[in-house]
Amino acid sequence: MLIENEYFELEVEGEQVVMRTRKHGFPLKSFDAITREYPRFKINSFAVLRKALSEPDGVHYVGSWLPEIEVAITQDRMKAQLVINVPPTEFLQEKERIIKQAEQLLDAARVVHGKRPYWEDPYQPGEPLDAAIGTPPEKGADAQIRYIEMPEKRPIIREDGSADYYEMNFVTPIQAGQWLGEKTPPQDGIDGTDVLGHPVPSVRGHDDKLMYDRLSVNEVQENDKIVLRAAHSGALEFTNGIVGVGKQLVIDGDVGPETGSISFEGTVIIRGTVIPGFSVTATGDISIEGNEGVTNAKEVLSSEGDIYIKGGVFGGGETIIEAQGDIFIKHANNCKLFGKNVHIGLYLIGTDVVADQVLVDKNKGKIIGGQIEAQHLIECAVAGNSHERTTTLHAKGLDKENLYREIQTLAKELKERRDLVQQLEQHASQFSKMNDPTQVQQEAFSKLQETLEENRVAILEMDYEIQSGMSRIKQAIPPKIEVTKEAFPGVIIRIGNKSSTLHASTSGVFEVVDEVLNV
Numbered sequence: 001m002l003i004e005n006e007y008f009e010l011e012v013e014g015e016q017v018v019m020r021t022r023k024h025g026f027p028l029k030s031f032d033a034i035t036r037e038y039p040r041f042k043i044n045s046f047a048v049l050r051k052a053l054s055e056p057d058g059v060h061y062v063g064s065w066l067p068e069i070e071v072a073i074t075q076d077r078m079k080a081q082l083v084i085n086v087p088p089t090e091f092l093q094e095k096e097r098i099i100k101q102a103e104q105l106l107d108a109a110r111v112v113h114g115k116r117p118y119w120e121d122p123y124q125p126g127e128p129l130d131a132a133i134g135t136p137p138e139k140g141a142d143a144q145i146r147y148i149e150m151p152e153k154r155p156i157i158r159e160d161g162s163a164d165y166y167e168m169n170f171v172t173p174i175q176a177g178q179w180l181g182e183k184t185p186p187q188d189g190i191d192g193t194d195v196l197g198h199p200v201p202s203v204r205g206h207d208d209k210l211m212y213d214r215l216s217v218n219e220v221q222e223n224d225k226i227v228l229r230a231a232h233s234g235a236l237e238f239t240n241g242i243v244g245v246g247k248q249l250v251i252d253g254d255v256g257p258e259t260g261s262i263s264f265e266g267t268v269i270i271r272g273t274v275i276p277g278f279s280v281t282a283t284g285d286i287s288i289e290g291n292e293g294v295t296n297a298k299e300v301l302s303s304e305g306d307i308y309i310k311g312g313v314f315g316g317g318e319t320i321i322e323a324q325g326d327i328f329i330k331h332a333n334n335c336k337l338f339g340k341n342v343h344i345g346l347y348l349i350g351t352d353v354v355a356d357q358v359l360v361d362k363n364k365g366k367i368i369g370g371q372i373e374a375q376h377l378i379e380c381a382v383a384g385n386s387h388e389r390t391t392t393l394h395a396k397g398l399d400k401e402n403l404y405r406e407i408q409t410l411a412k413e414l415k416e417r418r419d420l421v422q423q424l425e426q427h428a429s430q431f432s433k434m435n436d437p438t439q440v441q442q443e444a445f446s447k448l449q450e451t452l453e454e455n456r457v458a459i460l461e462m463d464y465e466i467q468s469g470m471s472r473i474k475q476a477i478p479p480k481i482e483v484t485k486e487a488f489p490g491v492i493i494r495i496g497n498k499s500s501t502l503h504a505s506t507s508g509v510f511e512v513v514d515e516v517l518n519v
Contacts, residue, residue, distance in 0.1 A: 007053070008022055016061050020058075022056060022057070040066045042066050044062070068085055071108075079133055080131045081129060114132040116130060135192045137190060137192035137203065138189050138190040139189045139205060141187040144184040145210060147180065171267055171269055174230045175233050176231070180230055180236075182227045183225065185207070188202065188204055211241050214453070217243060231245065235266065242457075248267045249282075251268070253271060254272035255272075261279045268285075269289070270288045271289055272289075273292055274294045279298040280300050280301070282305070285308070286306075287307075288300070293309060294312075295316070299322070300319075301323075302322070306325040307321060308329075309330070312329055312332060312333075315332070315351070319335040319336070330345040331345060334350040340355060341356055341357045344361065347365060347368065348368070349369055350370050351369075357377045360381070362482070366383075367393065375395075375479070378393050380483055384489070394492075395481050395495050397479035400476065403469055406469065414463060417459050421456060425452065427448060428445070431444075478511060480509055486505050486506075493517070499517070
């Protein structure tokens, strides 16, 4: 018998608690005190209890009589818990007996690993105590990848803040066999142990792929690492995150009658200049290092790289300088420049420029005449001149909607490429199962492998373009024009579709604020 009063009798029958009611009226909330006094009494249903209290002369099963000590092991067997169902005072008075009984139950449950002094934890009746905790497995170290550092192409900044475009480490030469990168493979982890003493398998570290151009870079095993080494001498290239060695053409003198115009797949280094009427076209970087610069050359074009012209350009209204990447020039006079970021050391005079950013030295650089069009930023010290020569500075801003459309088109093409690769891989798998393929089959398999590799490279490039486009949208900054010292009358300031012609000298940062151009 647990309780006997004028309202009911409460007694234990086996694992059940039975209530025999005498009359109704006992407050349901008062049962809290009863369950605190008897932690082993667990009410199964408050609805059943409420009904029992409202029906006199009835017999009702209102709860369970829990064991004094319970052992529970989690599904992953990494934790064993004890639930002790005795009042706090009894726990303190009979702690030694209870602990001994609990240890016997843990032994019966075959808990052998990770036991801990649970009796030192704060005790609340019915609250689980962590009696044993398994040793979790340790994941192995992930693959570690390193690449040769690609020096940043930028002018030296002098103490006064101006840029020195005379000396730049523009091309990084590479020798055959030179180290270009390496991968330390992922490591095995350390197995764990559950509370029952069973091993818990660990997970090997995450693997990663070395990204390199297989035509110019060799992959070799050296000790415990996979190392990338240059297959031939040339110039260091990183294209869409892929390291490679581009072919390199070095011309010790000028490009002119002795050499003819140059067209080269790779990097071109010219120690002299480009004679009037001649052109240089290359897939990689172009470095023209003569102090006299370039005068009246026809064209200097890099389809995938950057262009550096140490001495500047006198274009005579004819010369075109175009790079897929950046352009670095000391000065430019009467020519056209097309690039990603155009860096100018001294001045632009009568020159048309189209770029993402046009960065003319903010300490002394001048833009006089011409039309300068940038996606994001135009900066210089002086714009226009005292003769009020018309000079147009236009910061367009990013056309996000058009870029989204381009990304969607690329994403569709990417999916088609991936589907094609999946089909080709299935065909390749069938080839690999052949025991004695004919020569024709071997040639077909070789051709299939080449097609597979071409499409895999294309997928990497397309994915890079998509990610790059999304990054441009996410990181897009409002277009602005900064003239640090003086913008003369006659200068046209355009931001997006807002435009204003200066009628008095001014300086500062020009941008659109609340739909208004702050000129």
